[in-house]
Amino acid sequence: xxxxxxxxxxxxxxxxxxxxxxxxxxxxxxxxxxxxxxxxxxxxxxxxxxxxxxxxxxxxxxxxxxxxxxxxxxxxxxxxxxxxxxxxxxxxxxxxxxxxxxxxxxxxxxxxxxxxxxxxxxxxxxxxxxxxxxxxxxxxxxxxxxxxxxxxxxxxxxxxxxxxxxxxxxxxxxxxxxxxxxxxxxxxxxxxxxxxxxxxxxxxxxxxxxxxxxxxxxxxxxxxxxxxxxxxxxxxxxxxxxxxxxxxxxxxxxxxxxxxxxxxxxxxxx
Numbered sequence: 001x002x003x004x005x006x007x008x009x010x011x012x013x014x015x016x017x018x019x020x021x022x023x024x025x026x027x028x029x030x031x032x033x034x035x036x037x038x039x040x041x042x043x044x045x046x047x048x049x050x051x052x053x054x055x056x057x058x059x060x061x062x063x064x065x066x067x068x069x070x071x072x073x074x075x076x077x078x079x080x081x082x083x084x085x086x087x088x089x090x091x092x093x094x095x096x097x098x099x100x101x102x103x104x105x106x107x108x109x110x111x112x113x114x115x116x117x118x119x120x121x122x123x124x125x126x127x128x129x130x131x132x133x134x135x136x137x138x139x140x141x142x143x144x145x146x147x148x149x150x151x152x153x154x155x156x157x158x159x160x161x162x163x164x165x166x167x168x169x170x171x172x173x174x175x176x177x178x179x180x181x182x183x184x185x186x187x188x189x190x191x192x193x194x195x196x197x198x199x200x201x202x203x204x205x206x207x208x209x210x211x212x213x214x215x216x217x218x219x220x221x222x223x224x225x226x227x228x229x230x231x232x233x234x235x236x237x238x239x240x241x242x243x244x245x246x247x248x249x250x251x252x253x254x255x256x257x258x259x260x261x262x263x264x265x266x267x268x269x270x
Contacts, residue, residue, distance in 0.1 A: 025252065180196070
């Protein structure tokens with residue numbers, strides 16, 4: 001079966017550094033058949049509606065954040081993995097393009113530089129930009145999740161509702177929640193089940209300044225699809241507070257203690 005690793009909502013430069021580093025290292029060891037990042041790879045806070053009219057709007061960090069994303073994600077990922085990588089554009093990723101279109105439409109009409117794929121130099125990293133409802137596996141499509149309205153506070157419910165509307169299983173991000181939610185129809189024992197799969201996030205929630213009223217119902221994690229000829233089986237991979245996680249019975253990124261002290265990493269002196 002094809003093994004497809006799906007990650008979302010890293011929100012660079014607000015990434016969970018340890019979790020992201022462990023996931024990239026895992027990809028290098030696991031060598032999946034495809035890596036799919038389904039949106040909000042970059043946060044781009046400066047050209048957001050939240051920054052309008054504030055000092056943050058004029059800080060000009062779009063280029064800085066794009067270069068940093070290449071340094072902490074695209075470069076390390078390509079050092080570890082040379083297989084197919086596809087990325088969808090999320091609502092945060094599209095902020096520079098939309099900001100230019102709304103504030104300077106005469107320039108936006110001819111601009112290519114502030115497009116997501118140009119800012120991150122997809123061509124040099126041999127990354128393909130995937131379009132919404134990308135057919136990631138038989139019977140499955142991938143979206144970021146902002147393409148149509150509606151969001152539930154229940155993990156998995158947003159993806160399930162979008163799957164029902166689309167008539168096919170949906171894997172998505174956007175909600176920052178980690179869950180698989182099935183929907184079955186049919187009668188007389190002839191049943192069909194489709195799935196909504198939300199793959200969590202890899203953001204450092206301490207950097208989410210808009211969560212002023214307490215923690216949101218978010219879960220750190222990512223997803224794996226095991227894709228066969230006629231369908232795919234989803235697996236949700238929760239990431240623990242220390243950045244570690246378990247895939248197929250093996251823990252990745254585990255922090256071990258020896259006599260109350262942290263054990264040295266492989267290759268490091270004690």
